[in-house]
Each structure stands twice: as C-alpha cells, then as structure tokens.
Amino acid sequence: MKALYTRRSVRKYQSKPVPVELVEEAVKAAMFAPSARNQQSWEFIIIDKPELMDEIPTFSPHAGMAKGAPVGVLICHNEDYDTAVGFFPQDLGAATQNLLLALHAQGLGAVWTGVYPREERMAGFVKMCSLPENVIPYSFTIIGWPETEPAATDRFKKERVHYNKWEGK
C-alpha cells in the first residue's frame, strides 16, 4: 500500500548508472499484470545506449528527460498475440503501472511518457528501434536514480466516489 501512495513521477536523475538487473526485475514484474483474455501481448525494449536516449526527444516532445538519462523501457503491443481486439491499451497501461511500481520499490525514479496513439512518436520509435510492422510502440518510461525525493501528494478526491448510481459530482 505504501508503494502505491508514495510513487511519483521523477523527471531529474543522478548521473549514477542504473544496473540493468534492476530494470529487468521491473520488466519481469510488468509481465505479471493482468490482460484481457490473458493475451499478454507485450514486448519490452530496454534502451540504454546514450545516443538512442538522446535521440528520443527529437520525435517525442514531452520526453525531454530522456536526454542524458541512463535508461528507459519502451513497452510495445505485438499484434500477433492480439486475441481481445481493442483492449491492448488497457493491458499495457496495467503493465506500465507495474513497471513503475517495481522501479519505485527498488528506489529508482521513473516517468511514464505517452507514445500511442500519437503517430509522430510511434513512427520515431519504430524507426529508431527497427520495429517490425506488427509491433506497436505504446509507452516509454524514463528511469534513473532520483536527484531529489519527490514530495508526497494527496490525490484523493471524495467527489469522484459514487455509490450504486451516479448522483452528480
């Protein structure tokens, strides 16, 4: 429960490198997410070459934090495994959230940057990572050791909770 309440987006990182094993552990945890019909259509590209990290902001305008960051994970949808058509954005949302929580649990900071359904960002990753036609880039998570501990926040909004029927906000 504590991990759920204390995870925040972390956008500034120490220059200290991140052991790839920690990222692989988080990718493993992401694969334990539920998926529609248990289709598990995900693919993960761990990106740690500096020249690739630096290229990302050129096609993904809100991913400026990638420049100089040690590592990132591109989560993709593989259409070959698509047995519950239309549900992959939900499945991969759950997988990305597991990735973020597992990184946070290990003391790492991370921020989820949106890729799908923005055509320019998708095309950028397809080209950069030589993705085949059936593999759709979905989210890119930038990872590093947090420069500072992000402050706790309270996102609870009582007015968004309803009982049995909608009764206004």
Next chain:
Amino acid sequence: MKALYTRRSVRKYQSKPVPVELVEEAVKAAMFAPSARNQQSWEFIIIDKPELMDEIPTFSPHAGMAKGAPVGVLICHNEDYDTAVGFFPQDLGAATQNLLLALHAQGLGAVWTGVYPREERMAGFVKMCSLPENVIPYSFTIIGWPETEPAATDRFKKERVHYNKWEGK
C-alpha cells in the same frame, strides 16, 4: 514487489460481506495512479446492491462472477476532465491496476472485467447506473474474499525482452 508477483484474478468468493471501507481504501489508491498531463479523469462507482450485481451479467457476458458477489467497482472516464485526448484508456488501466493491487494487499480477491470499448457493456452500465453523457464506463472489477488461494504462476517470458533494437522474438 511481492504484491506485484502474487496478485492473480480471483473469480470465486466467500459469501462473507466485504466492509465498504476496504473498497474505499482501494479506490483511494487507484486515484494515486499517474495520468497523461495529470488529468485524473476517473470516476468510481462502488456497486454493492445485490440486485445490481446480479443484473450485470445480463449485458456483460464475461462478468458472470458478479452474480452473487458482494461488491464491485465501476471505473469511468469523465470527458469533462479530458485534457490529453486519446490517453484515458492508459490512465484508467493504471488506476484499475492500482485498485487490484490495493485489494490484493488487503487480502481481498478481485477480477478486472473489460467494459470499454464494447458498446453493449457500456450501454448496460450507463443505463443501470444512470450515467450522464460525459461519463464513459471503462472497467468493472468484481470483489470478494477469495474462496481459495489462487496458485502462484510465472508469467515471465525472456523472449519478450529486447535491448536497444528489435532483434526478433
């Protein structure tokens, strides 16, 4: 980490009631999910009237477990808060995953049933819960005390992990 690896879909429940406070705690944790531009477009309907739970499988064919189950949570997208168009299925996927993890951490069992983008299921919830036009039903999570402890599973697939570029499966 343990919670991420041990959460499984639970489809059979004890008849024992579920204190609403536990469900509210999980709904609160769901609101701590990240969202595109931090739009937090979610709304939550906690459903615990038996006649409503029993009605759900009539319009949502894969939600048969709702019949006789003590409680469920319908997560919706409120278009009034939509500042990152096209990203709500991802945001609400992360929120649903937080909900499931928080339920699991409290010893409850749950299963995520898909609603959006299936028109018949969406229309069923809109009618049953009297949702206004701007509120889109997205996922329905059925909740109860697990009848049995689900077995651990290993979903790790090494061949889905790639480094920097796609190099086949």
